[in-house]
Amino acid sequence: QVQLVQSGAEVKKPGASVKVSCKASGYTFTGYYMHWVRQAPGQGLEWMGWINPNSGGTNYAQKFQGRVTMTRDTSISTAYMELSRLRSDDTAVYYCARSMPGDGDILTPFDYWGQGTLVTVSS
Amino acid sequence: EIVMTQSPATLSVSPGERATLSCRASQSVSSNLAWYQQKPGQAPRLLIYGASTRATGIPARFSGSGSGTEFTLTISSLQSEDFAVYYCQQYNNWPPELTFGGGTKVEIK
Numbered sequence: 001q002v003q004l005v006q007s008g009a010e011v012k013k014p015g016a017s018v019k020v021s022c023k024a025s026g027y028t029f030t031g032y033y034m035h036w037v038r039q040a041p042g043q044g045l046e047w048m049g050w051i052n053p054n055s056g057g058t059n060y061a062q063k064f065q066g067r068v069t070m071t072r073d074t075s076i077s078t079a080y081m082e083l084s085r086l087r088s089d090d091t092a093v094y095y096c097a098r099s100m101p102g103d104g105d106i107l108t109p110f111d112y113w114g115q116g117t118l119v120t121v122s123s
Numbered sequence: 124e125i126v127m128t129q130s131p132a133t134l135s136v137s138p139g140e141r142a143t144l145s146c147r148a149s150q151s152v153s154s155n156l157a158w159y160q161q162k163p164g165q166a167p168r169l170l171i172y173g174a175s176t177r178a179t180g181i182p183a184r185f186s187g188s189g190s191g192t193e194f195t196l197t198i199s200s201l202q203s204e205d206f207a208v209y210y211c212q213q214y215n216n217w218p219p220e221l222t223f224g225g226g227t228k229v230e231i232k
Contacts, residue, residue: 035221045159045167045210045223061220062124095166107214107221109157111178113166 002026004096004114011120017084020117022096029077030054033099035110036070036081038092046092050099051079059105086121093118125149125213129224135232142198144227146211151191155215158187158196161226162207170209171196198229206231 007021022034036048049060051070058070069082079096094117097110126149136142146156154174159167169178171187174194184199198205211224 037223044226045161045212047221047223059219097166100172105216105219107155107216107219109169109172109212109214110159110167111169113168116166 002098002112004098004112006094006096006114006117009118009120011122012086014087014121014123016086016121017082018086018119019080019082020094020096020119022079022081022114024077024079024098027098029072030074032101033108034070034072034079035097035099036068037095037097037110039095039116040089040092043092048081048094052105053079057105083119086119088121091119091121124218124220125152125215125222127211127213127222127224129209129211129227131227132225133228133230135230136201137232138203139200140232142201142205142229144196144198144209144229146189146194146196146224148192148194148213152213152215154190155213156187156189156194157212157214158185159210159212160205160207161210167210201229205229 003025005023030053033050035050051058053072072079096114098112100108100111102108128147130145156174158171161167175187186197188195208226208228210226
């Protein structure tokens with residue numbers, strides 16, 4: 001069965017960086033785009049961007065451009081999201097989510113999600 | 124950016140009753156609209172995509188309709204497990220950014 005297992009909770013100081021991992025299993029990792037979505041405490045969902053695990057190509061939400069980097073390691077079927085220059089309002093649960101099958105860079109909704117990783121930014 | 128607006132913010136419904144949730148897009152997204160359900164402490168779950176297609180394993184009491192800028196999620200007879208927050212999401216390809224609505228919380232009346 002498809003599973004996305006994320007790394008554990010992190011506590012970071014303002015200005016630092018955080019890197020969250022998402023290990024995929026139960027399907028061909030390179031066959032489906034991976035997205036990252038975050039959710040601040042008590043708030044809604046915010047899309048951050050996607051990575052094409054096959055090519056390594058990325059597309060980031062304008063809000064995060066320059067601060068976010070999405071990468072992957074196909075040898076261990078794992079995607080990564082690194083966010084730099086952290087601020088207190090980056091405190092959130094970060095999710096990876098698999099995109100439904102699509103053609104090329106056509107956007108599709110998300111059929112499987114990781115369990116979420118809480119990132120707390122505090123001095 | 125396409126802005127998605129959901130209404131109402133909170134919907135109080137009795138078990139067994141019908142719930143109707145709305146989602147409006149700031150510009151046409153055709154049928155590129157999905158609905159998700161999220162329960163406390165859990166990741167969202169895909170309910171509907173293509174505005175009206177139920178995802179795998181989703182009960183028939185969930186239905187979606189609409190196209191362009193106006194969309195509706197209907198839960199025909201609320202079960203106890205349906206009390207949750209529901210989000211709409213547009214995945215139109217231009218501009219190439221997905222956006223979510225702010226959510227509708229369905230609570231027990």
